[in-house]
Each structure stands twice: as C-alpha cells, then as structure tokens.
Amino acid sequence: MTGTTSLAERPLPPRRHGLPYIGGTFAYLRDPLRMMREQYDDFGPVSEMDFVGRRWTVLLGPDACGEALRNADKAFANAPGWGALVGPFFDRGLMLLDFEEHHRHRRLLQEAFTRDRLSGYAAALAPAVAEGVARWRPQAGFRAYPALKELTLDLATQVFMGGPHLASPDELDRVNAAFVDCVQAATALVRLPLPGTRWGRGHRGRRVLEDFLGRHVAGKRAGAGDDLFSVLCRLSDEGEAFTDEDVVNHVVFLLMAAHDTSTITVSTMMQQLGQHPEWQQRLREQAMCLPEAPTLDQLDAVADLDLVMKECLRLLPPVPVLARQAVKDTEVLGHRVPAGRLTAVMVHLGHHMPELWDEPERFDPERFADERREDKVHRHAWMPFGSGVHKCLGMFFAGVEAKLILLELLRRFEWSVDPAYRAPLDYASLPFPKDGQPVDLRARDRSSA
Numbered sequence: 273m274t275g276t277t278s279l280a281e282r283p284l285p286p287r288r289h290g291l292p293y294i295g296g297t298f299a300y301l302r303d304p305l306r307m308m309r310e311q312y313d314d315f316g317p318v319s320e321m322d323f324v325g326r327r328w329t330v331l332l333g334p335d336a337c338g339e340a341l342r343n344a345d346k347a348f349a350n351a352p353g354w355g356a357l358v359g360p361f362f363d364r365g366l367m368l369l370d371f372e373e374h375h376r377h378r379r380l381l382q383e384a385f386t387r388d389r390l391s392g393y394a395a396a397l398a399p400a401v402a403e404g405v406a407r408w409r410p411q412a413g414f415r416a417y418p419a420l421k422e423l424t425l426d427l428a429t430q431v432f433m434g435g436p437h438l439a440s441p442d443e444l445d446r447v448n449a450a451f452v453d454c455v456q457a458a459t460a461l462v463r464l465p466l467p468g469t470r471w472g473r474g475h476r477g478r479r480v481l482e483d484f485l486g487r488h489v490a491g492k493r494a495g496a497g498d499d500l501f502s503v504l505c506r507l508s509d510e511g512e513a514f515t516d517e518d519v520v521n522h523v524v525f526l527l528m529a530a531h532d533t534s535t536i537t538v539s540t541m542m543q544q545l546g547q548h549p550e551w552q553q554r555l556r557e558q559a560m561c562l563p564e565a566p567t568l569d570q571l572d573a574v575a576d577l578d579l580v581m582k583e584c585l586r587l588l589p590p591v592p593v594l595a596r597q598a599v600k601d602t603e604v605l606g607h608r609v610p611a612g613r614l615t616a617v618m619v620h621l622g623h624h625m626p627e628l629w630d631e632p633e634r635f636d637p638e639r640f641a642d643e644r645r646e647d648k649v650h651r652h653a654w655m656p657f658g659s660g661v662h663k664c665l666g667m668f669f670a671g672v673e674a675k676l677i678l679l680e681l682l683r684r685f686e687w688s689v690d691p692a693y694r695a696p697l698d699y700a701s702l703p704f705p706k707d708g709q710p711v712d713l714r715a716r717d718r719s720s721a
C-alpha cells in the first residue's frame with residue numbers, strides 16, 4: 273500500500289460501459305486480441321468490464337499481469353476465480369487450491385514431475401505416439417485438430433492411467449466421454465444441473481470419473497506402475513501423502529490441464545510449419561538424426577524445435593486469460609481492486625504488444641534464439657505457462673509430449689497450409705480452430721531426409 277489514503281478510499285479503475293449482463297462478452301468471443309488492445313488503449317493496464325453477468329477487473333500488459341501473478345500481499349485467490357469460469361468439475365485440482373494448502377499439495381505433486389519421472393513418461397509416450405500417428409490417413413484437407421485431440425487423449429490414457437489394460441475398451445470409452453463432458457460443461461452457458469444440459473452431463477461425467485479412478489486407487493497404491501496415477505498414489509514427503517480423494521481430484525485435473533492445452537499447441541505448430549516450409553524442412557532434417565524414442569537430452573538438443581514451440585505459444589497461448597478473485601482489498605499499479613472482485617489476467621495481449629516484440633504478428637522463432645531473446649525485454653512478456661506460485665507444473669511434460677508428436681509427424685509426413693490461412697478460433701473455452709484446421713497431409717518416403 274502506498275500514500276496516506278487507505279485502499280478502500282481509492283477510486284476504482286475506469287470501466288467500459290456496455291450492454292447489461294453481456295458487457296464485453298461478445299467483443300471477447302469475436303476477437304479477444306482486438307478487445308484487449310482496445311481496452312488497453314482506451315483505459316490502460318487496469319480497468320473494469322462486465323463479462324457474462326459479473327464485473328471483472330481486467331489486467332493487461334506485462335506490468336499489471338505480472339503484479340497480480342506475483343501476488344505479494346496474497347490478495348488474489350485461484351479457487352473462486354477459476355471456479356467462476358470452469359464450475360465445479362475440476363474442484364480441488366492443484367490450480368484450484370490456494371495459499372498454504374496449495375503449497376503443501378504442490379510440494380508433493382512436483383515429485384511426480386522430476387526429470388527422472390519425465391524420462392519415464394517420455395519412454396512410455398514415444399511408442400504410443402508412433403502407434404497413434406500411424407493411424408493417420410494422409411489426404412488433402414486432413415483435419416489436424418480432431419486427429420490431435422484423439423491422439424492426446426490416447427496418450428493420456430497411456431501415461432496418466434497406465435495404459436488400456438486398466439479397463440475394457442468400452443469402459444475406457446465411457447471414461448473418455450465422461451472427461452470430455454466435464455471439459456465441455458466448464459464452458460456451458462446454462463449453468464444448472466438439469467438433465468440434457470451440458471452442465472448436467474458434466475456433473476454425471478465427474479461422478480463417472482470419481483467412481484472409476486476411486487475403484488483403482490487401492491490397486492495402484494499396491495502396484496509398482498510408473499504411470500502418473502500410480503506415482504501420485506505413492507508420493508510421500510515427510511510423512512505426508514495424498515488421500516484417495518486427493519489422488520482422484522489431482523488426476524481429473526491433470527487430465528484436463530494436459531489435454532486441450534497440448535492439443536492446441538501442436539495444432540498451432542502444424543499450422544505454422546505448414547505455412548513455413550523452410551522451417552518444416554529444417555526441423556525434419558534434425559528429426560531424422562534422432563532415434564525413434566529419443567532421450568530427454570536428445571530432445572533438448574533439437575534447439576530449433578524449442579524455438580518453434582515457444583513462438584507458437586507466443587502467437588496463441590492456449591490459456592489466454594487466467595482467473596483470480598480478490599479475497600481482500602488490494603491494488604494493482606495503484607488501482608483499487610475491492611475484495612470479492614473477479615480479476616482477469618489477460619496474458620495474451622502481452623504476447624502481441626509491439627512495445628515488446630519486433631513485428632509481433634510475424635512467425636519468427638528466432639526471436640527466442642540466444643542472440644536475440646526478445647522475451648527477455650520484460651520478465652512477464654512471455655507467459656504461456658503463467659508465473660508465480662501457480663506456474664504450470666506440467667510445462668516440461670508438455671514440451672516432451674508436443675516435441676515427440678512433432679518429430680513423429682515430421683518423419684512420417686510432409687504437409688502444407690495456405691500461407692493466407694487464418695485459423696477461425698473459438699474462444700468460448702480454451703481456443704480451438706472451428707474448422708478442425710485443415711492441412712494438406714502427404715506421406716513421405718521415410719528413407720530420405
């Protein structure tokens with residue numbers, strides 16, 4: 273707190289007046305970047321707007337977003353913020369815990385994401401990726417997004433749950449469908465548990481997941497599996513371990529955290545590499561030098577793949593807005609945020625600000641190369657994985673998965689995308705291309721580089 277006035281006496285930041293209830297909802301859904309830019313130009317980095325019937329403080333640009341994510345006075349909480357957006361379907365997942373409890377769970381959970389563990393997940397992922405990609409049938413206008421979504425769900429079954437032998441194919445289909453129902457319910461407009469509504473299906477889906485995972489906890493605890501579910505069951509630190517209920521809550525959330533985010537990342541990479549054949553060929557040459565199941569060190573050594581992934585995450589961060597709620601009066605850059613106020617940390621705009629990036633709309637992976645490191649211009653210029661205590665716990669896992677998929681695609685196929693193509697993105701939940709992202713996919717002779 274600065275100056276002599278108390279927080280409660282400070283004026284609220286400027287507010288955009290819009291339609292009652294709707295407020296900025298449609299402007300966001302139509303073109304979020306444009307909405308954010310206009311909000312920033314008209315009102316600055318801290319302002320207010322209505323969104324789906326609630327008033328939000330809107331934070332834009334690296335200073336405002338960084339300050340809220342640093343959360344120095346512990347005024348911003350995740351559970352009520354994210355809960356307002358995604359409902360009860362991912363309750364008590366790590367991202368929806370706060371403060372001391374979050375700290376305890378995160379400390380334990382991060383043991384499941386050490387480099388040794390990642391090596392194990394990579395070894396399980398590589399053959400599953402090869403098997404999944406082998407099912408793709410190359411054609412003009414191949415819909416990359418749904419194919420990737422199916423692939424990442426299969427990979428989650430493999431690496432998170434320990435493989436298809438956990439249940440019959442029918443039961444696994446039911447579990448996958450229940451999971452999809454939870455994700456879709458999180459963005460439902462009708463938010464009542466009525467039969468026939470997405471919200472209602474989400475509640476049923478959550479129960480199916482709880483029941484299925486709950487039935488397997490004892491077996492996983494007793495076994496020696498190295499899938500994520502088994503690992504979570506056996507984690508312990510200074511006498512602390514997860515209860516059965518904790519394990520179920522974390523697995524459900526991890527499935528959700530990993531699925532759409534990884535899918536859209538690889539889908540953007542496919543689009544950009546289809547539009548920039550010189551980069552596609554450059555990566556392919558490097559891919560051909562790797563074994564089919566590369567180690568983490570070998571993956572890390574393909575530096576260009578990392579540059580491309582970073583640039584794609586800059587252009588389209590899979591989580592463009594992070595949700596918080598102020599649990600006490602606080603301020604951001606001197607603007608009051610009253611207790612109870614929902615707060616939208618709009619990290620997407622920072623990724624496109626000409627104040628921070630050279631020609632921000634251009635695909636230019638080398639901006640992340642050591643000689644340039646444009647992302648270093650501001651500590652919070654590039655935040656696809658968030659920042660602060662809730663920074664993504666799965667970001668290295670995500671890198672491994674996305675890169676293994678990309679390498680397999682580069683080995684098996686060549687593809688192209690019209691350079692003028694702009695993905696028609698749906699932003700009602702995490703962004704995805706409404707047209708399924710068509711690419712012209714061709715099989716390649718695997719013996720030539």
Ligand code: HEM
Nearest residue numbers: 366367529530533534590591656657658662664665666670
């Ligand atoms: C490219 C893919 C991914 C992106 C862009 C991404 C992005 C994010 C972001 C922005 C947050 C912070 C949310 C906040 O501050 O409110 C987050 C949190 C989290 N992510 Fe990811 N994520 C990705 C993949 C994954 C994967 C694959 C996993 C697990 C295997 C994962 C697990 C988590 C967890 C557990 C949290 C909560 C961390 C905490 O609250 O302490 N994420 N992710």
